[in-house]
Structures are given as C-alpha cells and as structure tokens.
Amino acid sequence: xxxxxxxxxxxxxxxxxxxxxxxxxxxxxxxxxxxxxxxxxxxxxxxxxxxxxxxxxxxxxxxxxxxxxxxxxxxxxxxxxxxxxxxxxxxxxxxxxxxxxxxxxxxxxxxxxxxxxxxxxxxxxxxxxxxxxxxxxxxxxxxxxxxxxxxxxxxxxxxxxxxxxxxxxxxxxxxxxxxxxxxxxxxxxxxxxxxxxxxxxxxxxxxxxxxxxxxxxxxxxxxxxxxxxxxxxxxxxxxxxxxxxxxxxxxxxxxxxxxxxxxxxxxxxxxxxxxxxxxxxxxxxxxxxxxxxxxxxxxxxxxxxxxxxxxxxxxxxxxxxxxxxxxxxxxxxxxxxxxxxxxxxxxxxxxxxxxxxxxxxxxxxxxxxxxxxxxxxxx
Amino acid sequence: xxxxxxxxxxxxxxxxxxxxxxxxxxxxxxxxxxxxxxxxxxxxxxxxxxxxxxxxxxxxxxxxxxxxxxxxxxxxxxxxxxxxxxxxxxxxxxxxxxxxxxxxxxxxxxxxxxxxxxxxxxxxxxxxxxxxxxxxxxxxxxxxxxxxxxxxxxxxxxxxxxxxxxxxxxxxxxxxxxxxxxxxxxxxxxxxxxxxxxxxxxxxxxxxxxxxxxxxxxxxxxxxxxxxxxxxxxxxxxxxxxxxxxxxxxxxxxxxxxxxxxxxxxxxxxxxxxxxxxxxxxxxxxxxxxxxxxxxxxxxxxxxxxxxxxxxxxxxxxxxxxxxxxxxxxxxxxxxxxxxxxxxxxxxxxxxxxxxxxxxxxxxxxxxxxxxxxxxxxx
Numbered sequence: 001x002x003x004x005x006x007x008x009x010x011x012x013x014x015x016x017x018x019x020x021x022x023x024x025x026x027x028x029x030x031x032x033x034x035x036x037x038x039x040x041x042x043x044x045x046x047x048x049x050x051x052x053x054x055x056x057x058x059x060x061x062x063x064x065x066x067x068x069x070x071x072x073x074x075x076x077x078x079x080x081x082x083x084x085x086x087x088x089x090x091x092x093x094x095x096x097x098x099x100x101x102x103x104x105x106x107x108x109x110x111x112x113x114x115x116x117x118x119x120x121x122x123x124x125x126x127x128x129x130x131x132x133x134x135x136x137x138x139x140x141x142x143x144x145x146x147x148x149x150x151x152x153x154x155x156x157x158x159x160x161x162x163x164x165x166x167x168x169x170x171x172x173x174x175x176x177x178x179x180x181x182x183x184x185x186x187x188x189x190x191x192x193x194x195x196x197x198x199x200x201x202x203x204x205x206x207x208x209x210x211x212x213x214x215x216x217x218x219x220x221x222x223x224x225x226x227x228x229x230x231x232x233x234x235x236x237x238x239x240x241x242x243x244x245x246x247x248x249x250x251x252x253x254x255x256x257x258x259x260x261x262x263x264x265x266x267x268x269x270x271x272x273x274x275x276x277x278x279x280x281x282x283x284x285x286x287x288x289x290x291x292x293x294x295x296x297x298x299x300x301x302x303x304x305x306x307x308x309x310x311x312x313x314x315x316x317x318x319x320x321x322x323x324x325x326x327x328x329x330x331x332x333x334x335x336x337x338x339x340x341x342x343x344x345x346x347x348x349x350x351x352x353x354x355x356x357x358x359x360x361x362x363x364x365x366x367x368x369x370x371x372x373x374x375x376x377x378x379x
Numbered sequence: 380x381x382x383x384x385x386x387x388x389x390x391x392x393x394x395x396x397x398x399x400x401x402x403x404x405x406x407x408x409x410x411x412x413x414x415x416x417x418x419x420x421x422x423x424x425x426x427x428x429x430x431x432x433x434x435x436x437x438x439x440x441x442x443x444x445x446x447x448x449x450x451x452x453x454x455x456x457x458x459x460x461x462x463x464x465x466x467x468x469x470x471x472x473x474x475x476x477x478x479x480x481x482x483x484x485x486x487x488x489x490x491x492x493x494x495x496x497x498x499x500x501x502x503x504x505x506x507x508x509x510x511x512x513x514x515x516x517x518x519x520x521x522x523x524x525x526x527x528x529x530x531x532x533x534x535x536x537x538x539x540x541x542x543x544x545x546x547x548x549x550x551x552x553x554x555x556x557x558x559x560x561x562x563x564x565x566x567x568x569x570x571x572x573x574x575x576x577x578x579x580x581x582x583x584x585x586x587x588x589x590x591x592x593x594x595x596x597x598x599x600x601x602x603x604x605x606x607x608x609x610x611x612x613x614x615x616x617x618x619x620x621x622x623x624x625x626x627x628x629x630x631x632x633x634x635x636x637x638x639x640x641x642x643x644x645x646x647x648x649x650x651x652x653x654x655x656x657x658x659x660x661x662x663x664x665x666x667x668x669x670x671x672x673x674x675x676x677x678x679x680x681x682x683x684x685x686x687x688x689x690x691x692x693x694x695x696x697x698x699x700x701x702x703x704x705x706x707x708x709x710x711x712x713x714x715x716x717x718x719x720x721x722x723x724x725x726x727x728x729x730x731x732x733x734x735x736x737x738x739x740x741x742x743x744x745x746x747x748x749x750x751x752x753x754x755x756x757x758x
Contacts, residue, residue, distance in 0.1 A: 001449055003647050004442040008640060010417040012426055026421015026636075036419045036637070038389040040412065042405015042593035043600050047391055063383040070380055081460045081601065084630045092496075097476075109622045110631055116619055117471075117627050214421035214636055221422050221636030222460065222601070240495055243488045248496050251463045252489055257405075257593055257600030258415070258637050261387060268382050341426075 012341060017355075017362055019342030021164070021309040024356035025196055025216035029269035032218055032262035039261035046256060051245040053253035054078060064264045071271060072190075072209060073200040074227030076237065078247075079213075079255040079263065083191040084110035086210035086226035087158070089249045090187050091118045093235045094155050101156045102147050102184070104135045104170070106163035111189060123147045123154075131300045131313075133166050135159070137174040144182055157184045159206075161199075162192035165352065166301030167309030169193075176205025185232070191215050192309060194225065195270050196356065197277040201227055208232065213259060218266035223259035280356060283363055284308045287355055290367035294374045300350075308356040314348060320377045321348040334373045340366055391720060396734075396741055398721030400543070400688040403735035404575055404595035408648035411597055411641035418640035425635060430624040432632035433457060443643045450650060451569075451588060452579040453606030455616065457626075458592075458634040458642065462570040463489035465589035465605035466537070468628045469566050470497045472614045473534050480535045481526050481563070483514045483549070485542035490568060502526045502533075510679045510692075512545050514538070516553040523561055536563045538585075540578075541571035544731065545680030546663075546688030548572075555584025564611070570594050571688060573604065574649050575735065576656040580606055587611065592638060597645035602638035659735060662742055663687045666734055669746035673753045679729075687735040693727060699756045700727040713752040719745055 012018050013027055028036065039045060048058045055062050069077045080086040087110065095101065097119040103111055105127040115122050125143040127133040140159070147154050157179045162169050172188050179186035187208040190199055194211030195218065201209045208228050214221030228236055237247045246252040255263075288299045288310055296316025299305060317331050324330040328346040335343060343351045355363045391397050392406055407415065418424060427437045434441050448456040459465040466489065474480065476498040482490055484506040494501050504522040506512040519538070526533050536558045541548050551567050558565035566587040569578055573590030574597065580588045587607050593600030607615055616626045625631040634642075667678045667689055675695025678684060696710050703709040707725040714722060722730045734742045 001446070001650055003446050003650070004439060006439040006443050006643050008414055008417070008438045008643055010423055010426070010438075013420055020426070022422050022425060023420070026423075028420050033419065035387055036415060038387070040415045040599050040637075040641070041392055041402070041407050042598065043401050044389055044405075046401060047389070047399070059387045059389070060383060060385040064385050067380070067382050081464075081633075082635065085460075088630060109619075109625060112621050113619055113625055113627055113630050116621070117630060219421065220419050222634060222638070240488075240492055242491050242495070246488060246492055248492055251467060251492050251496060254460075255601060256461065258419075259601070262419070264385050264387055271380055271382070 016339050016341045017358065017366060019340065019353035019355065019366070021167075021352055021354035021356075022215065023342065024308065024354045025192075025218070026214040026221065027218060027357060028220065028262060029218045029266045031265040031269065032220070035261040035265035036220060036258055039258050042257060044257050045260055053255070059261065059264065061260065061264070064267065067267060068225060069227065071267065072194055072211070072225070072227050073202045074209060075230035076233050077225055077227040078237070078250060079260055080210075080224045080226045080250070081222045081254060082214070082224040083189060083210040083212040084114055084224075086224050087111055087187065087189065088114040088117060089226060090208050090210070090236065091115060091120060091156060093238075093249050094185065095120055099155050100147060100151045101158060102144050102154055103158040104140065104160050106133060106135055106165060106168060107158060107160050108164055108189065108191065111158055111160070132302055133300070134168060134302055135170050137171050137178060140175045141178045144178065144184065148182060148184075154184045157186045159186060159188050161188050161190045162307050162309070164192060164309065166311050167192070167305055167307035168302045169306040172204040172206060180205050191224075192307065196274065196280070196308070198274045201229075213263045217263055218269055219263035220258050223255050223263055280308050281306055283355060283358075283360065284310055286360075287363050287367055290364070291370060294371060308354045309352060310354065311350065311352045313350045316374065317348040324377070330377070331373065334376075335369065338369045340369055395718050395720045396737065396745060398719065398732035398734065398745070400546075400731055400733035400735075401594065402721065403687065403733045404571075404597070405593040405600065406597060406736060407599065407641060408597045408645045410644040410648065411599070414640040414644035415599060415637055418637050421636060423636050424639055432634070438640065438643065440639065440643070443646065446646060447604060448606065450646065451573055451590070451604070451606050452581045453588060454609035455612050456604055456606040457616070457629060458639055459589070459603045459605045459629070460601045460633060461593070461603040462568060462589040462591040463493055463603075465603050466490055466566065466568065467493040467496060468605060469587050469589070469615065470494060470499060470535060472617075472628050473564065474499055478534050479526060479530045480537060481523050481533055482537040483519065483539050485512060485514055485544060485547060486537060486539050487543055487568065487570065490537055490539070511681055512679070513547060513681060514549050516550050516557060519554045520557045523557065523563065527561060527563075533563045536565045538565060538567050540567050540569045541686050541688070543571060543688065545690050546571070546684055546686035547681045548685040551583040551585060559584050571686065575653065575659070575687070577653045580608075592642045596642055596649055598642035599638050602634050602642055659687050660685055662734060662737075662739065663689055665739075666742050666746055669743070670749060673750060687733045688731060689733065690729065690731045692729045695753065696727040703756070709756070710752065713755075714748065717748045719748055
C-alpha cells in the first residue's frame with residue numbers, strides 16, 4: 001500500500017512569532033533538544049530498568065523525581081501522560097461510579113472528560129461571569145457546603161489554578177483551606193502554572209497537583225506530572241498483588257521515552273524561569289496596555305492580568321471583518337505577513353494569546369503590528 | 380534549588396549491538412528522526428487543531444489514521460499512549476467492576492494490570508508448560524467454555540499474539556474464531572507483532588487489536604495503536620455529552636507531540652519492513668542454530684521459532700558463573716568488551732534476546748562472540 005502525504009513538517013517556532021498560548025510553554029530548552037536526540041528511540045529510558053520506571057538509575061529517573069517533588073513541594077510524584085491523565089487517575093483511585101465531585105466553572109474540558117470517563121457527577125462552582133469570570137473563594141465555599149449538604153460526602157474537589165480561557169489565577173491557598181476544613185481532598189490543576197510560576201503545593205493547602213510537560217514545562221508531549229501528599233500514596237500508588245513492583249493506577253510504567261528525557265533535561269531551566277515569573281507578568285501587562293490603545297480591543301478576565309495567557313474581546317477587528325474583502329481571514333493573513341501566527345484563522349471577535357518567553361522587543365513588535373493592521377484597515 | 384546529575388545521555392544504539400528485545404523494534408527510521416527534529420516541542424502537532432486530534436489536517440493525522448487502519452485492516456483506529464493504555468480503554472469501555480475476562484497464560488503483565496485497574500476478575504488459559512509454553516486453541520476453547528458455564532457472560536477475551544517471554548506466535552485466527560463462535564469479543568495484543576509482521580485484524584477474526592509504537596513500530600515512546608471493528612466504535616469512541624467533539628475514553632486527545640509525528644513518519648518504513656518478515660524469522664532461526672552449537676544452550680518456546688524474540692536456557696553459562704572470579708557478571712562484561720549489550724547484568728541462567736533489524740553479518744558476529752566466550756571460559 002501507498003501512504004498519503006501527511007505534510008509532516010513544522011517550522012512555526014523557527015520562522016514565526018507564535019502567539020498560541022498552548023505552544024508557548026512547551027518549547028524545548030536547549031538541554032531538552034539534546035536529550036531529544038539521545039532518547040528519541042522507542043523505549044529509550046528503559047535500558048537499565050529493573051522493573052520500575054520511577055526507580056531507574058541510568059538515566060536517574062529516581063533522582064529526577066526527588067528533585068521534581070522538591071520543585072513543587074509534594075511528598076510523592078509520578079510522571080503521567082498529561083494533566084488530564086493525572087486527573088483521571090486521581091478520580092479513578094478516589095471515587096466510585098456515581099459519586100459527585102465539585103469543580104470550578106472555568107475548569108478545562110479535560111477535567112469534565114476525566115469525570116465523565118469515571119462516571120462521576122459534576123457540581124460546578126459558577127464564576128462571576130463577564131467581564132472578569134472570577135472564581136471566588138466565597139462561591140467555592142458556598143457550593144461545596146451545599147454539595148456536602150445534598151450528597152453527604154464529596155470525595156474530591158478540583159480547582160483550576162490558571163484557566164485556559166482567561167488566564168485567571170485563582171486563590172488556591174484560600175480555596176485549598178476551605179476544602180481542607182471541610183475534609184474534602186482537593187486537586188489543583190496546574191497545567192498552566194507548574195513550570196511557569198513557582199508552585200508550593202503544601203503552602204497552597206492542596207492534596208494533589210497535576211501539571212503538563214508539553215503545556216508549561218518545556219518538554220516534548222505527551223507528559224504530565226502528578227504530585228500528592230503522603231497520605232494519598234497508598235491509594236494512588238497501590239501495587240499490584242500479582243506484580244508486586246508495579247503500580248496499578250500507573251499501569252506499571254507511564255512515560256517511556258523522549259517526553260520524560262526532555263522533561264528531565266528541562267528541570268534546571270524551569271527552576272530558573274519560574275524565579276523570573278514576575279517579569280513575564282509585567283510583560284503581559286505591558287502587552288495588554290499596548291493592545292488596548294486600539295479602541296475596541298479590551299482584555300477580559302481579571303485585571304490587571306496575573307498570567308501570560310490573555311484574552312481580548314476585539315469588536316474593532318470584528319467590524320472590519322464584516323466589510324473586508326478577505327472577511328474574517330484578514331487579521332490572520334495580515335499577521336502572517338508580519339511573521340506572527342497563533343491567532344486562529346478567521347477569528348476576529350475575540351482571541352486568546354500569549355507572548356510567554358518572548359523578548360520585550362518581540363512583544364513591542366507584535367503590539368505595533370496589531371496597531372498597524374488596525375490603522376491600515378480603517379483607512 | 381540544585382538538580383542532581385541524572386546522567387542523561389544514551390549512546391547504546393549508536394555504539395553497541397543491543398540484543399534487548401524491548402529496544403529492537405522501536406529504533407527510529409530515518410524519516411522519524413527528521414520528524415523528531417521538527418515536532419520535538421510540546422504540543423507540536425496541535426497548531427491547526429479544530430478540536431479533534433484525529434481530524435487534524437496539517438500534519439494530516441486524519442490521513443495517517445486512514446492509512447493505519449488499512450495497514451492492520453480495522454474499521455477504526457486511534458493512537459493511545461501504548462498497548463497497555465489501549466487494553467485498559469477497551470476493558471473500561473466494555474466491562475463493569477467485578478466482571479470476569481479470559482486471557483492467555485502468557486499474557487504481558489500490563490494485561491493483568493489493565494484488568495486489575497478495572498477491578499476485573501482474570502480467568503487464565505494455561506500454557507502447555509516447559510519447554511514449549513504453548514497456548515493451544517483447544518485449551519483456550521475449553522477455558523472459555525468453562526468460564527461461560529460458570530459466569531454466564533464473559534464480556535472480553537484477550538489473546539497475546541506474540542508473548543514477550545518466549546516469542547511464541549499464537550494461532551490468533553483459530554482462537555479468534557472460537558471467541559467469535561462463543562459470542563465473546565476478542566482483543567489481540569499485538570505489541571510484539573504490529574510493525575514487525577503483517578497483521579490483518581479481520582482475517583484473524585478479532586474485534587480489537589492493540590499495538591505498541593515504541594516496541595515494534597519505529598516510533599518514539601509512548602505511543603500505541605488501538606484498532607477496532609465498526610460495531611465497537613459506539614462504545615469505545617463515545618462522545619462527551621458536554622463537549623461533543625471529544626471522545627470520553629480517549630480523554631479528548633491522546634498523542635500530542637513527537638510520538639505521533641515519529642509514528643506517522645515511520646509508517647512507509649513499516650509497510651516495507653513487514654513484507655520482509657520471513658527474512659527476520661530465518662535470521663532468528665539461524666541465530667538459534669548457531670547458539671545451540673554451544674553445549675548447554677537451548678532455545679525454549681515453540682521450535683523452530685516464528686519470531687525474532689528468542690529465549691535461551693543457558694545452564695552452560697550458569698555453571699561457569701559459579702566458578703568465575705566475576706561470578707554472574709562475566710557474561711555481561713565479556714559481551715560488552717565485544718560491543719554487545721542487552722543481556723541483563725548478572726543474568727546467566729537464561730536470557731531473552733533479539734537481533735531484529737540487524738544484518739546477517741552482525742548476527743554471525745554475535746553468535747561467534749558467544750561461542751568465543753564459551754570456549755575461553757572453559758579453558
């Protein structure tokens with residue numbers, strides 16, 4: 001048989017400034033590029049395995065997991081295939097079919113899918129709605145109390161640390177305490193925070209954290225991290241009665257090649273970059289100010305933003321699209337001419353973007369490009 | 380914080396002949412090496428996603444999955460994180476807590492873990508035991524009939540196409556027919572066959588197949604394939620009521636980076652190499668003959684072998700180890716001097732190995748090295 005042409009090449013990160021928030025935090029570090037080369041083949045990290053991935057000593061996956069646990073301050077950590085797989089595993093280990101869990105109204109779709117795959121009932125904490133879409137500790141408290149009244153037991157609460165729609169940073173420490181006081185274990189979804197900003201799970205009063213290597217930890221996908229307090233190790237890392245070295249919820253081993261090698265190589269880079277998180281926030285705020293100089297462009301979500309992922313409502317560009325010969329495509333095309341990508345083709349009513357990891361000059365250039373397109377379009 | 384030194388480098392595949400059966404089929408093709416370079420960053424395949432991984436058109440994941448389905452002759456296929464994750468998903472979609480499933484006595488430990496994670500009861504079809512360890516259709520039939528008598532309903536049967544201990548190729552076609560006739564859906568674990576030898580799922584009378592990208596498909600781990608007959612699509616690929624594009628059992632998307640890019644790049648190479656499978660079997664048989672010239676070395680499992688993974692019992696080397704100054708390490712060390720690795724350090728009683736993908740000359744060199752070590756050790 002003959003294969004189709006899959007168009008299997010990608011030069012976006014080499015040739016363009018990519019504003020897609022999904023892609024900004026997963027760009028490999030230089031050390032990860034080297035690890036990718038060495039560990040590209042199949043099961044590459046398993047040469048010296050004696051039965052447990054997390055105990056392999058060459059390369060030292062055991063040592064890496066110790067460091068990773070320290071980095072996010074958890075008692076135990078495993079790599080999983082992504083934040084979603086971590087959430088699924090936690091729900092699977094803690095809950096039974098038909099149980100109810102509480103989660104915030106800005107939760108990622110994969111939090112819903114992990115619950116649905118576990119046949120769980122979802123109780124949502126509503127956000128404050130437009131324009132801030134905030135998840136307040138008060139509302140979380142109220143919803144959790146009501147859920148406990150109605151269902152007697154809530155086996156898990158989930159909070160999205162930074163959501164993927166507005167880049168809102170939630171008050172995890174306060175909500176963690178609320179759950180703790182109510183005796184409900186809480187999982188913090190840190191897909192957009194671990195690897196970007198400093199995370200101290202114990203200080204945040206959470207039982208579990210999940211993070212995403214490909215989203216925020218300069219690693220090749222798919223890989224995530226699952227960190228937990230000691231008291232949950234028995235449940236989450238329970239061993240098979242038949243294969244006594246193997247952890248059931250992990251199906252024995254999880255990450256088996258380039259993703260874990262790249263994540264290991266990137267850890268020193270992550271330790272360094274989270275210490276400069278304030279600069280990233282300043283850059284994002286500066287970007288927002290410049291963008292809002294265009295009349296009819298405004299950031300929604302909490303203001304000033306506390307994250308690089310920002311969402312704009314852009315009625316200005318949407319009006320232009322109505323009359324433009326290229327209709328909704330004009331914005332994408334004008335940006336692309338200027339070597340900027342990452343805003344979805346055809347989208348002009350609103351968009352999310354991020355300049356994480358870019359220089360001030362690049363950010364200024366991007367903002368200036370938007371302004372230039374705006375001016376050109378009205379003339 | 381300071382990171383430990385993880386010893387993150389690997390040159391085994393460049394500098395040694397690696398006999399570890401786990402590593403032979405996952406060595407990247409040249410095209411996959413190129414894809415690895417382009418798609419190393421984070422979520423690299425998701426630039427043009429409109430909500431469904433399996434429908435992305437650039438790179439054409441949709442086109443690739445069509446070709447992959449044709450390659451193994453299934454109606455629908457998805458990539459998963461590995462064969463084990465595919466087995467878990469099938470069991471999860473078909474079975475309820477406490478259900479019983481039938482599987483063969485040579486099943487991989489991950490088949491057991493997938494069942495344990497789903498709280499299933501395992502009924503085993505025993506092999507014929509030493510020295511052949513064969514899973515016969517007759518015994519499979521008998522066990523399945525007994526299980527049906529005892530439990531009324533068996534929701535799934537599993538057969539290991541080629542097991543990882545003896546490299547025994549089972550009669551999937553006949554056992555598939557037995558399950559079909561009994562009205563029990565059957566899953567064929569092809570971790571050691573898809574990508575090495577031609578697979579036609581329909582001709583083999585199976586409902587599901589799983590394969591492993593890192594084990595046998597020249598792809599960067601972790602990635603597997605999950606193929607199914609049309610009648611199972613509704614159950615396995617059921618969509619979320621809340622997020623209507625997303626498949627629940629897949630948690631929305633599975634492979635999100637280098638693993639799928641490398642698998643896509645390797646597909647033409649796989650199509651070519653499975654057509655030369657007979658040569659690989661001849662090579663393995665030739666290797667066995669040469670090894671058995673050493674008195675006290677014999678292949679166990681089905682004879683002549685039908686797979687590149689072969690297991691030897693080696694009382695000859697074990698006896699030497701008792702008296703050797705380096706004890707059980709002598710074999711590993713002597714091989715390493717000759718640039719041969721992949722036999723576990725300290726292991727002399729028996730070992731598994733594979734010369735898959737090596738040249739005749741390399742195989743002859745390896746066999747000659749074992750003989751040389753044998754001769755040297757008795758003198």
